Amino acid sequence: MSSSLRRFLITRLLLTIPMVLILVTLIFFIMRVLPGDPIRSQLGPRVSEEQADALRERLGLNRPLYVQYFDFLWDMVTLDFGTALTQGERPIRDELGERLPATIELTIPAIAITALIGILSGAFAAKNRKKPIDYGIRLMSIAIYSIPIFFMGLLFQIIFAVRIPILPLSGRMDTLLLTQFDSKTNFYVLDSILTRNWPALRSTITHLIMPSITLGLALTGVFVRLTRVNMIEMLQSDFITAGRARGIPERRLVYKHALRNTFIPILTLLGLQFAILLAGAVLTETTFSWPGVGRYLVDRIELRDYTAVQATIAVFALFVALISLLMDIIYALIDPRIRY
Amino acid sequence: MESEKINKEITPMPEEVPEWLLDLDKVGFVRRLFLARKWYGGDWWFVAISAVLLVFFIFVGIFPQWFAPYDPREEVGPSLLAPGEAPASYLLITPIESGDIRFIDIADRTNNIGFIIGSAASQAMREVTDELNENAPEGVRYQPRQQRYETLEEGLQSLADGEIDGFIASPEELGETLDDFPTLQDAGTLREEGERGFIFGTNQIGQDIFSRIIWGTRIALIVGLSSALVSFLVGVPLGLISGFVGGSFDRVLTLLMDSLYSFPGLILAISIAAVLGAGIGNIIVSIAVLYVPTYFRIVRGQTLAVKEELYVEAARSIGTKWTTILRKYIFPNVIPSVVIIFSVNVGDAILTEAGLSFLGFGLPPDTPDWGIDLARGQDYVRRAWWLITYPGLMVTMVTLSFSMLGESLSEILNPRLTER
Numbered sequence A: 001m002s003s004s005l006r007r008f009l010i011t012r013l014l015l016t017i018p019m020v021l022i023l024v025t026l027i028f029f030i031m032r033v034l035p036g037d038p039i040r041s042q043l044g045p046r047v048s049e050e051q052a053d054a055l056r057e058r059l060g061l062n063r064p065l066y067v068q069y070f071d072f073l074w075d076m077v078t079l080d081f082g083t084a085l086t087q088g089e090r091p092i093r094d095e096l097g098e099r100l101p102a103t104i105e106l107t108i109p110a111i112a113i114t115a116l117i118g119i120l121s122g123a124f125a126a127k128n129r130k131k132p133i134d135y136g137i138r139l140m141s142i143a144i145y146s147i148p149i150f151f152m153g154l155l156f157q158i159i160f161a162v163r164i165p166i167l168p169l170s171g172r173m174d175t176l177l178l179t180q181f182d183s184k185t186n187f188y189v190l191d192s193i194l195t196r197n198w199p200a201l202r203s204t205i206t207h208l209i210m211p212s213i214t215l216g217l218a219l220t221g222v223f224v225r226l227t228r229v230n231m232i233e234m235l236q237s238d239f240i241t242a243g244r245a246r247g248i249p250e251r252r253l254v255y256k257h258a259l260r261n262t263f264i265p266i267l268t269l270l271g272l273q274f275a276i277l278l279a280g281a282v283l284t285e286t287t288f289s290w291p292g293v294g295r296y297l298v299d300r301i302e303l304r305d306y307t308a309v310q311a312t313i314a315v316f317a318l319f320v321a322l323i324s325l326l327m328d329i330i331y332a333l334i335d336p337r338i339r340y
Numbered sequence B: 001m002e003s004e005k006i007n008k009e010i011t012p013m014p015e016e017v018p019e020w021l022l023d024l025d026k027v028g029f030v031r032r033l034f035l036a037r038k039w040y041g042g043d044w045w046f047v048a049i050s051a052v053l054l055v056f057f058i059f060v061g062i063f064p065q066w067f068a069p070y071d072p073r074e075e076v077g078p079s080l081l082a083p084g085e086a087p088a089s090y091l092l093i094t095p096i097e098s099g100d101i102r103f104i105d106i107a108d109r110t111n112n113i114g115f116i117i118g119s120a121a122s123q124a125m126r127e128v129t130d131e132l133n134e135n136a137p138e139g140v141r142y143q144p145r146q147q148r149y150e151t152l153e154e155g156l157q158s159l160a161d162g163e164i165d166g167f168i169a170s171p172e173e174l175g176e177t178l179d180d181f182p183t184l185q186d187a188g189t190l191r192e193e194g195e196r197g198f199i200f201g202t203n204q205i206g207q208d209i210f211s212r213i214i215w216g217t218r219i220a221l222i223v224g225l226s227s228a229l230v231s232f233l234v235g236v237p238l239g240l241i242s243g244f245v246g247g248s249f250d251r252v253l254t255l256l257m258d259s260l261y262s263f264p265g266l267i268l269a270i271s272i273a274a275v276l277g278a279g280i281g282n283i284i285v286s287i288a289v290l291y292v293p294t295y296f297r298i299v300r301g302q303t304l305a306v307k308e309e310l311y312v313e314a315a316r317s318i319g320t321k322w323t324t325i326l327r328k329y330i331f332p333n334v335i336p337s338v339v340i341i342f343s344v345n346v347g348d349a350i351l352t353e354a355g356l357s358f359l360g361f362g363l364p365p366d367t368p369d370w371g372i373d374l375a376r377g378q379d380y381v382r383r384a385w386w387l388i389t390y391p392g393l394m395v396t397m398v399t400l401s402f403s404m405l406g407e408s409l410s411e412i413l414n415p416r417l418t419e420r
Helices: A003-033 A038-043 A049-059 A065-077 A092-127 A132-146 A149-163 A175-179 A188-194 A198-235 A238-245 A250-287 A293-303 A306-334 B002-010 B024-035 B042-062 B121-135 B152-160 B209-245 B247-262 B265-276 B280-306 B310-317 B322-359 B370-378 B386-413
Strands: B091-095 B112-116 B145-149 B166-169 B184-189
Touching (some): A003 A065, A003 A306, A003 B247, A003 B265, A038 A049, A065 A306, A092 A132, A092 A198, A092 A250, A092 A306, A132 A198, A132 B042, A132 B386, A149 A198, A149 A250, A149 B322, A149 B370, A149 B386, A175 A198, A188 A198, A198 A250, A238 A250, A250 A293, A250 A306, A250 B322, A293 A306, A293 B265, A306 B247, A306 B265, B042 B209, B042 B386, B091 B152, B112 B121, B145 B152, B152 B166, B152 B184, B209 B247, B209 B280, B209 B322, B209 B370, B209 B386, B247 B280, B265 B280, B265 B322, B280 B322, B310 B322, B322 B370, B322 B386, B370 B386
Parallel strands (some): B112 B145, B112 B166
Antiparallel strands (some): B091 B184
């Protein structure tokens, strides 16, 4: 690793910190000016002033705002996150620990679907630029992009769970199986394989099909366009012309030489897609009653649970920043032309 | 340039040239627009089709009352009526001894009318009563007392005993039961014949879905266009100034915008919308915040590139004010990309608005809005597909038109993609 690369990485890392800090601060103060407060949403409207004050004191909400703010920042640094204000006041780390695996289990197949469909059809469209198939693929990608993700999910539910009932409507696993299911990692697929619980695995996978296809397809629209634009540029570059002159078959030229070089810009763009993926996860989880982080966040915003929302947003921001950092590093490492 | 040449070739010069034709550039523009389809092929058609669709949607959004047959907030039919299905007819049952009477004869305040608890008969009766009252002369008010019964037999028995004056039931509810009561008769249907169905059906509270999605067009367009406009008005000047001024001002602003840009927009919008509360203005603001960074990044990047150009240097050297340089020399260069972003942005904003409403952070609950209709329809996914399908299709189509316009324009205007 050259010293200039090291310097780039350090600057990049240092820039990540203020980015996360800005978002976290923003959310902290947004939550404080929200109308309504967690005391009321927890105790209900018919509560005496003393009771409310007592609870406020116990939860530490009566301290000055700046104390709460620095306290919260310290919690973030130590990755402690504190406890939630509502719904049993459990440690937020435990709550996120249960829900984050659910979201990850949903997003991994979704990303795989997106990458596979997106890159292949994008490359195919670029190869056949300005032919009917190109316009067809582009129209499809714009159309997919334009469908609200929850509408796509609801349509799938109507078709595959109501009309032709082959898939379960919502949830992560059959309730019956879930009662006897002992989950250690909260990754249900992993757990059921480790405990050789085949009916549970089957149930988990059938529950996973619709949400992950919905999320994956919804992201495909953007991905096709990115791949196509980059491929078109790549196919116009000199080394492709040179390859063509040497008589390399067109197929090989497109899918091997050009596509391999297109991966680099696509990879960086994938980092930005991650934000879209998280937003998509919120809507998908709501549609399919999937007990993930997105649904958790929305629920807690409704309950005005300051600490839970702050912590979740901070985790999101950290995730986004880390992924984009990771992409930059990979970018710098795999492309020999890039020197910092 | 090539198009201009062709223009001149195919435009014959008449003997008496009208003045407007002398200005060849003016004539050329319209013709060039049409001739352009030869160069741009499918993209030209994409632009044309989406433009036509958009004009149509905007027209619907401006004059929804010309298209919608009913008030979107009013309960106009029975609940959850499937598309095209006629509402069930209801029969009025009366004692034979009262002779040939209609509903209007026993709809007075002193009369009692019975029906089965929980059946849609009460709704049908209310509608008919409302209609009677509308046409009633001054001072006359129809409002029969309602008697609810657990079972049909119970109701018909008390009608036969003379406790009530009439009974309302649908033919399905009635079946053959009437034969057991020889003193009762079927006095005809409650509603007039020829009652029409609803082409897209009704929702769970009996509102006409077709009217709701027509009025929803207005809301969606208002939110989409105004939030895109607000982001444009904030993002473009900020980008111009930031790129032009540079220095630490630029660095701080870029950092701020980058953090906003990298964060999931929907979640940010939810937080802001939750603070501001329900309302159309608040939704516009919370969506507008999301897209400011998009304009900022593009405009700033282009400003950075353009400000090094020789003609900007020249303008500066003769002492042109910096505001004039920004306005006259730099801004025109960013217009093409900003137009593309704007178009895609409107589509995006409509999607985000639908998402916000779907999650319950959007507009006031009874607004005729697609997102709200979708959220409500989710509870009836097993029973009524039409609650979701039609508003969802509308969101898709309007967003599609805006995105297609933006995409194809960028394909046409993007210099990186021109073939060498």
